[in-house]
Amino acid sequence: MLENRKTCLVTPEQSDNPVVHTQMTLADLHIGGHGTIAELNGPRPFIRRLMALGVKPGSPVRLVRVAPLGDPLHIQLGPLNLSIRRQEAHQVTVSSA
Amino acid sequence: MTTLCAPPAALRVATVGNPNVGKSSLINALSGANLQVGNWPGTTVERLSVHFRWNEREIDWIDLPGTYSLAGATSEEKITRDELLHHPPDVIVNVVDAANLERNLGLTLELCELGRPMLVVLNLVDEARANGVTIDVPSLARELGVEVVETVASTGIGCEEVKSALVRARPPGWHVSYPEFLQDAARSVQSEHGDASFWQAITWLSEDVAGLNVPAGVLQRRQQLEQIQDPFLSVAEARLSAARGLAGETEQRLNQGPSLTERIDRVLLHRLLGLPLFLLGMLLVFRFTYLFSDPWIGFLDVVKTVLSGWVACLHLPGLLQSFLVHGALDGAGTVAAFSPVLFLLYFALAFLEGSGLLARTTFLFDQVMKWVGLPGRSLIPLLLGFGCNVPAVYSTRILPHFSDRLRVALAIPFMACSARLTVFVLFAAVFFPRHGAVVVLSLYALGLALGLLTAFLTRRLVPAETDQTGIMELPSYRLPSWRAVIRQAWLRTRSFLKDAGGPILGAVLLVWFLHQVPPGPMDRSLYARVSQALTVPLEPLGVHDWRLAGALMPGFIAKEVVVGTLAVSYLGDDPVQPCGFLEGLGQLAGGLGTALKETLLAVPQLVGLPTLPDDSSPQGLQAALGRAVTPAAAYAYLVFLLLYTPCVATLAATRSEFGNRWAFFSLLWQLSVAWLCGWAAYRFWPWP
Numbered sequence: 001m002l003e004n005r006k007t008c009l010v011t012p013e014q015s016d017n018p019v020v021h022t023q024m025t026l027a028d029l030h031i032g033g034h035g036t037i038a039e040l041n042g043p044r045p046f047i048r049r050l051m052a053l054g055v056k057p058g059s060p061v062r063l064v065r066v067a068p069l070g071d072p073l074h075i076q077l078g079p080l081n082l083s084i085r086r087q088e089a090h091q092v093t094v095s096s097a
Numbered sequence: 098m099t100t101l102c103a104p105p106a107a108l109r110v111a112t113v114g115n116p117n118v119g120k121s122s123l124i125n126a127l128s129g130a131n132l133q134v135g136n137w138p139g140t141t142v143e144r145l146s147v148h149f150r151w152n153e154r155e156i157d158w159i160d161l162p163g164t165y166s167l168a169g170a171t172s173e174e175k176i177t178r179d180e181l182l183h184h185p186p187d188v189i190v191n192v193v194d195a196a197n198l199e200r201n202l203g204l205t206l207e208l209c210e211l212g213r214p215m216l217v218v219l220n221l222v223d224e225a226r227a228n229g230v231t232i233d234v235p236s237l238a239r240e241l242g243v244e245v246v247e248t249v250a251s252t253g254i255g256c257e258e259v260k261s262a263l264v265r266a267r268p269p270g271w272h273v274s275y276p277e278f279l280q281d282a283a284r285s286v287q288s289e290h291g292d293a294s295f296w297q298a299i300t301w302l303s304e305d306v307a308g309l310n311v312p313a314g315v316l317q318r319r320q321q322l323e324q325i326q327d328p329f330l331s332v333a334e335a336r337l338s339a340a341r342g343l344a345g346e347t348e349q350r351l352n353q354g355p356s357l358t359e360r361i362d363r364v365l366l367h368r369l370l371g372l373p374l375f376l377l378g379m380l381l382v383f384r385f386t387y388l389f390s391d392p393w394i395g396f397l398d399v400v401k402t403v404l405s406g407w408v409a410c411l412h413l414p415g416l417l418q419s420f421l422v423h424g425a426l427d428g429a430g431t432v433a434a435f436s437p438v439l440f441l442l443y444f445a446l447a448f449l450e451g452s453g454l455l456a457r458t459t460f461l462f463d464q465v466m467k468w469v470g471l472p473g474r475s476l477i478p479l480l481l482g483f484g485c486n487v488p489a490v491y492s493t494r495i496l497p498h499f500s501d502r503l504r505v506a507l508a509i510p511f512m513a514c515s516a517r518l519t520v521f522v523l524f525a526a527v528f529f530p531r532h533g534a535v536v537v538l539s540l541y542a543l544g545l546a547l548g549l550l551t552a553f554l555t556r557r558l559v560p561a562e563t564d565q566t567g568i569m570e571l572p573s574y575r576l577p578s579w580r581a582v583i584r585q586a587w588l589r590t591r592s593f594l595k596d597a598g599g600p601i602l603g604a605v606l607l608v609w610f611l612h613q614v615p616p617g618p619m620d621r622s623l624y625a626r627v628s629q630a631l632t633v634p635l636e637p638l639g640v641h642d643w644r645l646a647g648a649l650m651p652g653f654i655a656k657e658v659v660v661g662t663l664a665v666s667y668l669g670d671d672p673v674q675p676c677g678f679l680e681g682l683g684q685l686a687g688g689l690g691t692a693l694k695e696t697l698l699a700v701p702q703l704v705g706l707p708t709l710p711d712d713s714s715p716q717g718l719q720a721a722l723g724r725a726v727t728p729a730a731a732y733a734y735l736v737f738l739l740l741y742t743p744c745v746a747t748l749a750a751t752r753s754e755f756g757n758r759w760a761f762f763s764l765l766w767q768l769s770v771a772w773l774c775g776w777a778a779y780r781f782w783p784w785p
Contacts, residue, residue, distance in 0.1 A: 044304060049170070051166075051333060052166035052168075052169060052203060052204075053570060054200035055568075057337075065362075065366060067366075067461060068368050068369070068371050071463065071464045072464075074366065074460065074571065079196050079228065080570070081362075081570070081571040081573075082570055082571065083568070083570075084567065088568060
């Protein structure tokens, strides 16, 4: 059913603009690096959870740190601080700020 | 003409909000002593509610579990959604974090679509202000069409205004503007299904939500809409821009330097310092627990001695006195002795949860726990197990998935609790005087290893829940409301005493009974006979003395009892000293004074490492033990004791959280592992 269909959530500006932005994901940011959330990819429940927690296309994001053993990642979106696993971070693309 | 009308029914109020916004602080501030704690039916999720009277109106206030969205999939979010849809409250109180407005508004906008009278409580305004955030409250209230009350719930500021705003609550006037095709479809669905809220209509048309049944006709409508434009995306985008717009208009942010939370995180989550700091922190928690509980366990002992003394004064027939002193009072004392440690551990746990430190632990240890297939959060229950297994089992509730909770609960009894330490220390003093610390440490390590192994092996045992995401919020650090923390710790301790008190007392009485029958020397008692039977399976571990095997029976009740039982078995019963009424009162007062003094003295000693306690068993026991068994067998015995069963209280906790089947499994698994490891330790002991 629809639930498992991969979905791609983008900001309205991006769906109009055919130019492909840098295909960088959250996991590719350097520590301290900034970006803007571009697309949310993956199954519906995952996207819903991301958005409910505050990860939305168009939001500025910063990779604050990486956990001592390399996983998960600590990202900051405005006043929000989230912990996200590397595997999941690969499903969120960002455009360079 | 006068009309007599029935008083209005109680106003049903439900609080809904994101996790970590202070809903529990709010209910604690409003409820005084009337807070009721229970569970949501069929789950282990905590349910807080209170009934109070305000201005001649009865109010039924219930706190719903934190949720990020009404369409959420975790068990807590399902509870909140089900409650709002199937038992809609008269007033929805939406608690919002002022420092995080845009994200919180996502839920607010969904709640508006339920069409019920609503009130927005803007909490944590002090934190927001400290971070340079101000909210234009009148503007927000105007846009949403509901009253907005500012509060600092942890201190009670604003709570009176909340109460008075309850009766004025009205349905919100805010509407998210969806694309027209969707709006029209939702409206017509709503009119077809008379009692459906707008939220239900639009959700039916846009996504599948667990537990929300979509009527057949609506499903077809949705498929038609998908031909035009994906409703899920349309709804998401519309709500996104609505929340963004509303926050943008009402929120003012001053750009300030790094917040206190950020600065603390730089240290606590440091790449190199993080892990060692955390371990140090846990050691501190244990030190705190033992330093502050020891004086009170001592006081409870004084109480028991005095009460026994008073009973002795009554000059009752021997058997009756023995029953009262060595059965009933001993049993009650054993139960009561759990409370100081439990209360303090629960206190520490509640503080960790409320302060934001628990989330940081998860962050630090997620990868480590992944090696055994558990979420990072699992570390806390496992570590608590080193203090006492009982609160550790209950603390598995911090894990959202049943399979995780169960696997951690199966691993917890392997963690050497403080009670087992008393036995280790005794045997170490007798058999391994120069290597005591190493021996004890080896036992702790063995327990931890086997616990983690158990967690690893049980991965296939229970089907793991789908929707396992690792995304988690790291809330700002804050000092939780002391009232809420203390109350939470007390309520959990009290529920333990109620649940486990009975089984423990029953077990103590049973052992007493075995000792008494038939009357005569202990060697001939039923207790000795049963112990001798129990010695048979322990012979391959080198244990031939029935007194050692027998002590494992009371050890099942509570491991602390083992030393006392061994003393009685080898040295005979301690005669009860009768004492007069006034004398007894004096001793009680003295005991209370000592406990208070020691508690105060413990405060400056707080920072330091926990040390191995000295052996405090009666004289002569060490000598008797030395004769009873070889060092190899002593170690095997300790291994067996470390692993063999969870104590009655832990088993009762496992049973109440997971059911009979799993409690029984836990028991069998432990016995098997204990026997195997004890046998291996004896068999392969390389030293004399």
